[in-house]
Amino acid sequence: MAEHDTVFTARGLTKIYRMGEIEVHALRGIDLDLYPGEFVVLLGPSGSGKSTLLNILGGLDRATSGHVSYHGKELTGASDRELTEYRRYHVGFVFQFYNLIPSLTARENVATVTEIARQPMKPEDALALVGLAERMDHFPSQLSGGEQQRVAIARAIAKNPAVLLCDEPTGALDSATGVLVLEALERVNRDLGTTTAVITHNASIAEMADRVIHLSDGHITTLERNASKRSPHELHW
Amino acid sequence: MLALNRKLFRDLWWMKGQATAIALVIASGVATFVMSLSTLEALTVTQAAYYRDYRFAEVFSALKRAPEPVRLQIEAIEGVQLVETRVTAAASIDIEGFEDPVTAQILSLPAHGRPLLNQLYLKQGRLVEPGRDNEVVVSEAFAAAHRFQPGDRLSATIRGRKKGLTIVGIALSPEFIYQLQPGAIIPDFRTYGILWMSREQLEAASDMKGAFNEVTVQLVKGADPALVIERMDQALARYGGLGAYSRKDQISHRYLSEEFRGLRQMAIMFPVIFLGVAAFLLNVVVTRLIDTQREQVAILKAFGYSTVDVVLHYVKFVLLIVLLGSALGIAAGVWLGSGLTTMYRDFYRFPFMLYQLRPALAITAVLISAAAAVAGTLWSVLRAARVPPAEAMKPAAPAKYRVSAVERFGLRRWLDQPTRMIVRNLERRPLKAALSVIGIAFACAVLVVGGFFKDSVDFMVDVQFRLAQRDDITVTFVEPASPKAMFTLARLEGVEEVEPFRSVPARLRFGHRTYRTAVRGVPAGNRLYRLLDTRLQPVALPPQGVVLTDYLAKILGIGVGDRLTIEVMEGNRPVREATVAGLVNEFIGVSAYMDLEALNRMMREGPLISGVYLTAQRPARPAILDKLKQMPRVAGAAMRENAFQNFYETMARQMLIFAFVNTILAATIALGVVYNSARVTLSERSRELASLRVLGFTRGEISFILLGELALLTLLALPVGCVIGRQLSAVMIANMQTDLFRAPVVIRPSTYSFAATVVLVAALLSGIAVRRKLDHLDLVAVLKARE
């Protein structure tokens, strides 16, 4: 497949954290292609480098060496300004710890993103998509963990991003709420064709992916394609 | 950016306590600035308007006696616009029911009514009417001291002849804003007054028919006073001219301008220090505030807000607080300023006071505080924004703690767990702890600066009126007298010690610099009037040469060994020279001293004395004063005890008021700072403390961790603050030296403890507020929202 058909192309990505004497090799040479519209799940033990990889793909962090490009454009070596623009118009993030702005309501949290995006949804629509039409004017502290996470997803998808990067979006949720969150993600992936990458510790979530990437100690160990995708409500954990 | 603006206002609202405290700090700084500068401006503008509207003369000269036509000669001098001659006479005054000797200077009013120059502003009554006998207008300060009303009577002895007078008016004059008895350094409104009589009557009373003994001149715009003075001196030389002088040497004007100069230094130094401190505090507070929002900055950046957007967001936040604070500060500054100017109007007895706030001043205040605030904000936001978003968003890594130094020194087993947490927390972020300490220290320092001035003045007065001057009554003669006069006084009942002095009014000259003062002759073995060295030990005058107040030496640019020209301003006005033999450090006034005999030798007039210092037990004093009053050659008798009070009432008071107002503003700053430190610490630690509560710590225990830290920081800050306060005071005083006085840096323990107490009270109040917040800490909410 030609390079420009990929959303992300990563070659020989490494990331080394230096802490005084000690060097931590978080990524040790990652080669990876992600394709338009695909739903990818990243699995791997704690500390294997999943978050690090996702952060680099999302332009939150920089690789120590190697290349990563987005639709043929180099992200490695991009300026702060270019990375900001990239995040602003192309990427949606969902964090494990929600990271909502506590002083803003659900609707306003989503609005922080829609106000600076190019072709955003209405915040209300994004919230409706994750089943929170009723709770739009609640502050984060008035929402449950799962609700907060869904606000975070609404916030991430509201700008109609080309890619959605989720770091353990269900990590802190019970399975029923987790399913709600995953359904929201799946819907966005299916309806909007958003390339989606989800980090999880939960192997059963892998069953809803197009492809599953296993990381271990900074390497990709296996890369498998699911023959058949399952929908979230079929999953159990 | 609607949502962001919404966040702005909501954050502001949620932080209203803290925001208010920051705004108060800014408000205090701005208030000091606006108050000081607008007051200063009002005083200067008013003084100028008063001088102009009431035609304050520009050149003055006293002389023995000249026939009225001599006026024409002076009018003919190039550069002279207007000339007014007048008669003046010294008089001793009898006021019923008032014991102390009172003297007055009586000035003539022209027959046609209003004088051309030095016009009077009538507060009450009317001017004297020609043809009416024995009418007099009195100066307001004198009238106020004796509660005179038009219609009241007093009697004056002029040239040995007693005359009953009726007060018909009470007036102000631009010439006598300060009313200073000749030779005195401190005004005393009760024992010295200015009176105005009709020219005709005063001529008659003082044997000056058809003549004058004082002339005042208004100059053509742009004329050089020095040239006019020279020509006037030539013209008046044969009429016993005592040397013309310009406004610069006019007593009232000089005192006033020196005092304004001191006030100006204060009015600049206080705002500079306060605004500086406020800006610094703002930076500390804003930095810490933004640190607590680091993750929010990261989220915004992760979503594609640029660094500029984020920085702008926080700049707006700070600007809102600054605007709030400056608005408050300007309002308070105008209120205080107009109050202060009203007080100054009464104090200086200006007929009116022009107070206004120039918009430029208000705008400057806002700009300065905004610039200071934004400078601090930019730095901390940029720092926060520079952190890669990924970093900021990671679940809070357990902070790196270690066993603290205090514990390593073997104190470990003495510290319980919460105490260890306090110590380790401080050690973990020493910079943050240092900033808090410095912030609180500055709060303490501004309080010291606000309060030290009174201590310095007290010390100065104590040195002058207890250590240097030790007589009870200073008697001055109408004219220099022979030492026999002293023995007459010594024989008065109750008089214990006597000591003569000579005072020769003179213009001192070195190179092109001159200064009008008196050369004081001090006898060998002097005990009642002493000169002190810097260690406050008495120094003996050298038998030869002249000793100058060090500040006078600085004014003249003269040093020990140089030859000083002494242009005597009495008698035959000889011009002499003397070598500067030494300098003395004096706090109040500036003088030149000589050994009495050396002075008399230099004057070639034989052994003359101008007055006598004497001591007497308190019960004997009224009788002595009574006797003195009856001696025609005694011009005045001043009680040293009164001098204290007069000093405070006349010279130091306006500065003390000023300092007092600033102390209050300093207290506000202190409160704002300490409260903010406490609140920021709370928001930095609330998650951790809530977790501890979840683990089973009691409210008391977590309060101890937080408040203990605050208490420790406050206690560390107090000594630092006292040291900084002392340094700032020294800087301030170094800029406040005037001819009138030069206060030393003296700070009493009570001032330090006052400053410390205010800070401690502020800490206590803040502690209580924080404790209440802690008690209502919503554990669930704190843990759920990852702020």
Ligand SMILES: Nc1ncnc2c1ncn2[C@@H]1O[C@H](COP(=O)(O)OP(=O)(O)OP(=O)(O)O)[C@@H](O)[C@H]1O
């Ligand atoms: N800022 C950092 N400084 C030092 N080491 C770091 C830093 N961030 C991550 N690491 C290290 O890099 C490695 C990979 O971290 P990463 O966060 O990518 O793991 P992860 O796969 O997401 O783990 P988890 O499933 O626990 O979230 C870990 O060993 C971690 O300790």
Ligand SMILES: [Mg+2]
């Ligand atoms: Mg991770």
